Amino acid sequence: MxxxxxxxxxxxxxxxxxxxxxxxxxxxxxxxxxxxxxxxxxxxxxxxxxxxxxxxxxxxxxxxxxxxxxxxxxxxxxxxxxxxxxxxxxxxxxxxxxxxxxxxxxxxxxxxxxxxxxxxxxxxxxxxxxxxxxxxxxxxxxxxxxxxxxxxxxxxxxxxxxxxxxxxxxxxxxxxxxxxxxxxxxxNHVPLVQIPALPRTSNDEAIGAIIADMVEDGACLQMGIGAVPDAVCAALMHHRNLGIHTELLSPGLVRLIQAGVVDNSRKPIHTGRSVFTFAMGDQSLYDFLHDNPALEAHPVEYVNAPHVIARNDRMISVNATIQVDLSGACNSEHMNGRQYSGTGGQLDFVRGAYAAKGGRSIIACHSTAAKGKVSRIVPWLDGPVTTPRTDTHIVVTEYGWADMKGKTLSERARALIGIAHPDFREELERGAFERRLL
Structure with missing residues (x-):
């Protein structure tokens, strides 16, 4: 036959x-x-x-x-x-x-x-x-x-x-x-599902600028989905020779490729190719994907394996979280007593990026939620630990960034209070004393 x-x-x-x-x-x-x-x-x-x-x-x-x-x-x-x-x-x-x-x-x-x-x-x-x-x-x-x-x-x-x-x-x-x-x-010939971009706020732009300043020319990127990663990509437009090794290929990353910012020339593996495991976005992204030899899709057990991620020098991982406690632990999946998302690939890239030579794992979030009524930096998490405090590297809000590595619990607490919204810093300091972190 x-x-x-x-x-x-x-x-x-x-x-x-x-x-x-x-x-x-x-x-x-x-x-x-x-x-x-x-x-x-x-x-x-x-x-x-x-x-x-x-x-x-x-x-x-x-x-x-x-x-x-x-x-x-x-x-x-x-x-x-x-x-x-x-x-x-x-x-x-x-x-x-x-x-x-x-x-x-x-x-x-x-x-x-x-x-x-x-x-x-x-x-x-x-x-x-x-x-x-x-x-x-x-x-x-x-x-x-x-x-x-x-x-x-x-x-x-x-x-x-x-x-x-x-x-x-x-x-x-x-x-x-x-x-x-x-x-x-x-x-079945039907249009593919399209995900519209979220509008970016001034806080997104501030976080994007802070993170972009941490990215060296020649670095390799992983970006999550949402307004903050889009803001980071927009702030990287003047960089050069960046690479991509990411679970999600987003429109923001595609724009960096199209602008010539990403050429993958300095990647030790898959040199000259952007690597991803799934893509989601608008029709222009899907059109760009079609028969494009500069892009390679690979299975998630390979792309997200921490030891594979770590082979990319100067790996920069950027992911969002819902809460960070004063010890540096992150809840990125649970909200208001219910499951909101999932572990996904966050911990994969947190560990893989930090293990890379010159790598940085970045967790980003707005300092507040619920229109400023709730602090995202908290004394205790309200849900499960997605990224353990022992794995968290850099935390970024619109008020700055804090490196958790090499810091004691009390030093972490003070650093995180320093990038919390000013309206909650006094309350967080009391919470730190109650937790006996200070």
Missing amino acids: STTENYRAKTMTAAQAAALIPDDAKMVVGLGVSYPPALMDALADRVRSGTLTGGTLYCMLACAIASKSILAPDLHDRIRHVSLFHGGVERSTDALRNDTMQSLVETLPVQFHQIPRILTEHLHADTLFVTVSPMDADGYFSLGTNTDYALAVARSGVRLVVEVNPAMPTVHGDCKIPLSAITAIVE
């Missing part, structure tokens, strides 16, 4: 593909942009009709359309939803709760680079649904915006159901799956 004939033999409707899934399946769905809408609608129809029962769906950063499909409120008692990292869909669902006040979404705490192993070795996932680019002349499909955990799961022998979308860019790197590994193909 020729490749074309094999492709046609595996091509079917979304309903036919969903019909292949047995009861009690352990299903993984693609992260963010790679969420396959036609397949998930068909799967939701099966669950709603009662012809598919007992299934578990593992998700990370589910896109908004999922809340009207497989993650719709009326299906929460029929399919188990396990979140690897909360987004808006999970936060909204979690707020609903049920009659026993239990969350309708289960949270699986995990570092991003460990997710492929968790899914394949510990949970034994048996099905992967993901959007891919059209097949190339050699019979391979690119995972496009989302190599992350999808590649490892695809290679583990699971039931692999793909939604082929011509809008998905073909990407270079270790991010391709062969036709022979695929169980079913569904074709």
Whole structure:
């Protein structure tokens, strides 16, 4: 059978593909942009009709359309939803709760680079649904915006159901799956999910300028998502010879490449190439990704492995947090008594960047939240520790930066109070005495 004939033999409707899934399946769905809408609608129809029962769906950063499909409120008692990292869909669902006040979404705490192993070795996932680019002349499909955990799961022998979308860019790197590994193909040409940029505030700009001053020419960057990383990227426009080794490829980083600020010329590994594991942003980002040899996608167990990150000299990691306590510990995932996001890759890059020669791990946050009513620097964390105090390196607010390394607990407390909002410094000092840090 020729490749074309094999492709046609595996091509079917979304309903036919969903019909292949047995009861009690352990299903993984693609992260963010790679969420396959036609397949998930068909799967939701099966669950709603009662012809598919007992299934578990593992998700990370589910896109908004999922809340009207497989993650719709009326299906929460029929399919188990396990979140690897909360987004808006999970936060909204979690707020609903049920009659026993239990969350309708289960949270699986995990570092991003460990997710492929968790899914394949510990949970034994048996099905992967993901959007891919059209097949190339050699019979391979690119995972496009989302190599992350999808590649490892695809290679583990699971039931692999793909939604082929011509809008998905073909990407270079270790991010391709062969036709022979695929169980079913569904074709669906729809626009990719786009994430609009958040407006930047004066505090974002101040933090961005502080961080940009710490970045040397020739440094290698990892940036999270949001207004602060965008502000950092904007403040780096006069730098030269920067590199990129990041879990997320964002529009801000792409603009640095397009401006010639990033050329990856000084990277000891993947020299001349920007490395990422997933991408999310606007259409211009997806267009820039397509068939661009200056960009390489690799699986998250490689990109986010601390020992791989550490091979990049002058690695600069920039991530956000919700709270920093006076000892330097960070809660970056829990808010108002509920799961807000997840561990994700923060600790991966905190450890990897600090281990790099000349590397710096930076945790950034506004000094306050809730329109200035709440301090983000606190005596005690209100949630879990995402980054332990022993790992935290540099903390930045709009009032400056504090280096935690080499500081005693009392020195850390004083340094963090010094970059807190002035309205809360006296209160924080009292809290430091209550904690016996001062």
